[in-house]
Amino acid sequence: MSSQRNPTRQRLITAALELFASQGVTETTTKQIAERADVNEVTLFRQFGNKHGLLLAVIEEAAVFTTLGQTLVEQANQTSSLHQALSKYATACLQALERVPEVVRSVVGEAGQYPSENRQALGQGFTQANRYVAEYFQTVIDRGQLDSYLSAERLASLLNGMLLGYAVIEFTSEFHDLWQDRQDFLENLVTLFLHGAVSPSESSSSLVRVERDMIERVADLPAQLVHSILQRAKKQGLQPYAWAYVLFGAGLSVAEVARLERSHYIHDAHQQLLQVTQGDVRQVPVNQWIMGKRYGSYTKNPLTQWIKSRKDQQSALFLNESGRPLSETDLRQQWQELTQEFLTPEGQPPTIKQPQQTWCIEMLMRGIKLNDLQILTGWSADRLQPYEHRAREKAALEEAIRLDQKV
Known part of the structure; x- marks a missing residue:
């Protein structure tokens, strides 16, 4: 009998998949599965024989x-x-x-x-x-x-x-x-x-x-779009504003942001740093100035405001709606929601890797040396070559505009 004509069987499969996903196969008991499916444990054994029989059904029918x-x-x-x-x-x-x-x-x-x-x-x-x-x-x-x-x-x-x-x-x-x-x-x-x-x-x-x-190709974002995204993040709440600020102000990848903990944030009146533990262990600065606009100070900014608002005991720097550490998938989903209706100059929705690209270009435009950027990003010189070319391209364009304005 197919699961479509047997709602009890389908509830057990659904309950098993949810529990296997959240706590693993070994830690999941048949009693837990039966309780979540709101059936008697005997019914589970009658339908599937044992937990491995139920796992087999999950594999075959989850598709x-x-x-x-x-x-x-x-x-x-x-x-x-x-x-x-x-x-x-x-x-x-x-x-x-x-x-x-x-x-x-x-x-x-x-x-x-x-x-x-x-x-x-x-x-x-x-x-x-x-x-x-x-x-x-x-x-x-x-x-x-x-x-x-x-x-x-x-x-x-x-x-x-x-x-x-x-x-x-x-x-x-x-x-x-x-x-x-x-x-x-x-x-x-x-x-x-x-x-x-x-x-x-x-x-x-x-x-x-x-x-x-x-x-x-490197696709950095224009200043107006960056500020619009940050302003929308501010309206959505302290946490979205904080992680958007970190994306644009520290040049971290999604994986690096998702793995940040409170103890990784170091700041005083003269600087603020993040300790990155993903890949090459290193420290990166969190900029006050993003694309020509200042977002607070070293001691009072979107990140410090978010941390001060926290009442929980979680060590993770960012949390999902369930109060657990924010995953890469969570962050990507929230980015999509944050950037809805925004379009890049190419007519495409902004991607979550573009803040990192934008930060790299901005640092090069400010005058940071390529060797120093290698240290901050943990990237090779070859990987940074397209960024160096893009920064020179933008600098040449700005110089041409400045010369035209002198005429």
């Missing part, structure tokens, strides 16, 4: 793998940009995994204890997702956009394997220097696939040049 794969296939018809489609799929995949970190930890640590049926279901889920990704690769190969050294199925397997590997490392080892943050991993992953595992066909060399330009 997470299929949904992710279908997302990529749909994008094949919505965009002609291979870079954009791969980036969106990889981001959606990692965001889905970040919503259930406890499930990932449980599967990694406990898979050897699962019955063969459960391991088989997991394998089938991965295989199904892989088919959709392979279908997309085959589509772009058939269009003549790529000449691949590997089959579409093998390319798909490598992509999904790398994404799952990222999730396993992130959720099971808190400290490492393999990549700076998720965006850094994704950019390098897509670059690898576009220029390493595959090569352009003769008919699509111009397309790949466009893709390379998209990867390297």
